[in-house]
Amino acid sequence: MSDLPRITVVTPSFNQAAFLERTIRSVLDQGYPNLEYIIVDGGSTDGSVDIIRRYADRLAWWVSEPDQGQSHAINKGLQRATGEWVGWQNSDDVYFPGVFAQLAEAARCWPRAELIIGDMQLIDEHDRLIREMRYVRPTYESLLAEGMVLANQAAFWQRALHGRIGWLDESLHYGFDYEWFLCVLRETDQVVHVPRCLAALRYHDASKTSLSQRLFDAEFRSILAGKMLPGWKKTLYRARRMFLTLGNGHFGYVLRGIMRRSGLVR
Structure with a gap:
């Protein structure tokens, strides 16, 4: 176990009892021997706390109490983390089997890496595939140009980064993940992309993702104030992503993306 990096996962939770156990099991059933798992519940009233209690002996720490929102809950967990690598997984999303072993292997192969995605x-509420999201190695400017072209669900970073750039912005409730990764990529270019699906984001009627586009757009504009790139640069980064995705062998994915943008498929 001493050869494997310690990994800390934080799950912020609030009234997601329908999906929470699947999230918890996706973390704990990895069988990774050097795992620290923290759940920060915001005072759920839907049975979530009963689910958490069933796994309490396998958790490093958990709490259920009112908080100031998702970013505050994540920070509470991250500030207790002791892992070399950290990340958060939302209470309705899941990791795929073997993700922590793949992270450990990537960290071994790229020892200078500070962010691995x-x-x-x-997926939908029944775990059925909606579509895949293929990414490439992000940069600070690629996030400015294209938006959220990575996902916290499949991202881990060195805990030491928090000592250099602080914590998630708790004044943000929808765009805090985007703002956080902009801070990370402004700080470091030691980034590794693993071209495999490591996790799934669940899209359902009650998810923040499906309910919050207008509010996210407002925070997005606030985050980007004074940082916007010219149009030609945005086009350049879109072309970069397409060619790197092709280089990873995802020809069908690129073709479907072109067809969606052309209105030929949904």
Whole structure:
């Protein structure tokens, strides 16, 4: 176990009892021997706390109490983390089997890495695939140009980064993940992309993702104030992503993306 890096996962939770156990099991059933798992519940009233209690002996720490929102809950967990690598997984999303072993292997192969990301799937409330999300190695400017072209569901970073750039912005409730990764990529270029689906984001009627586009757009504009790139640069980064995705062998994915943008498929 001493050869494997310690990994800390934080799950912020609030009234997601329908999906929470699947999230918890996706973390604990990895069988990774050097795992620290923290759940920060915001005072759920839907049975979530009963689910958490069933796994309490396998958790490093958990709490259920009112908080100031998702970013605050994540920070509470991250500030207790002791892992070399950290990340958070939302209470309705899941990791795929073997993700922590793949992270450990990537960290071994790229010892200077400070951020490691993978690809992701979108799934529905019944775990059915909606579509895959293929990414490439992000940069600070690629996030400015294209938006959220990586996913926290499939991202891990060195805990030491928090000592250099602080914590998630708790004044943000929808765009805090985007703002956080902009801070990370402004700080470091030691980034590795693992071209495999490591996790899934669940899209359902009650998810923040499906409910919050207008509010996210407002925070997005606030985050980007004074940082916007010219149009030609955005086009350049879109072309970069397409060619790197082709280089990873995802020809069908690129073709479907072109067809969606052309209105030929949904």
